[in-house]
Amino acid sequence: MTAEAKEMSTKDRLLEAGLAMLLKQGYNHLGIQALLAETGIPKGSFYHYFRSKEDFALQVVDRYMQQVHQGLDMSLGNRALPPLQRVRRFFELSREKYRSEGYLGCLLGGLGQELSGVSDTFRHKIEGCFNLIAERITDCLEEARQCGELAAEQDPRQLADRLLDCWEGAALRSRLRRDPGPLGAMLDFYFAAATR
Known part of the structure; x- marks a missing residue:
């Protein structure tokens, strides 16, 4: 293994473990010592890659967004489905990911609720x-509006913002209940309302 590959794998291991720990524990309860114990990586290596806990968490968010964009590419890029089904498919895949992680929800929503009031x-x-x-x-x-799946007067950006707002609320309720019900009910309600 080259030194560069070893460096990347060390940083990747820290980011992957950090993502799981941030989802479960949140930022304030994430201890660097616990992260190092989980990964078996020495403290000096952590500070080689990250200036601080804040820098680490921001890079974890970037890692999370790579996964989100992969999900968006897979769903929205699936031209075998009509546009609205592609959008819904992204959220259905997200719901399945939440299920596999124990309904811990969205990292962005969790960190946003925890930190937005204290960290610009x-x-x-x-x-x-x-x-x-x-x-x-x-x-x-x-695209859905142009092909007639949505009414011509609908504002796609406004619909996208409302969809994310509703999803994040449902993700919180799903986390509280450890149950996918709120996510499915929200999708059914939203897509029925959007296409009236």
Whole structure:
């Protein structure tokens, strides 16, 4: 293994473990010592890759967004499905991911609730991530509007923003209940309302 590959694998291991721990414990309860114990990586290596706990968590958000964009690519890029079904498919895949993780929900929503009132850095970062997701969904909803799945007067960006707002609320309820019910009910309600 080359030194570069070893470095990447060490950083990747820290980010992957951090993602799981941030989902489960949140930022304030994430201990660097616990992270190092989980990964078996020495403290000096952590500070080789990350300036601080905040820098680490922001890079975990970037890692999470890579996964989100992969899900968006897979769903929104599936031209075998009509546009609205592609949008819904992204959220259905997200629901399945939440199930596999024990209904811990969305990292962006969790960190946003925990930190947006105390950290402008995290507030701006997370809002920026939601905007990127909304932009991707907006493009697909615009396609739905152009092909007649949505009424001509519908505003695709507004619909995308409302969809994310509703999803994040349902994700919180799903986390509280450890149950996918709120997520499915929200999708049914939203798509029925959007196509009236």
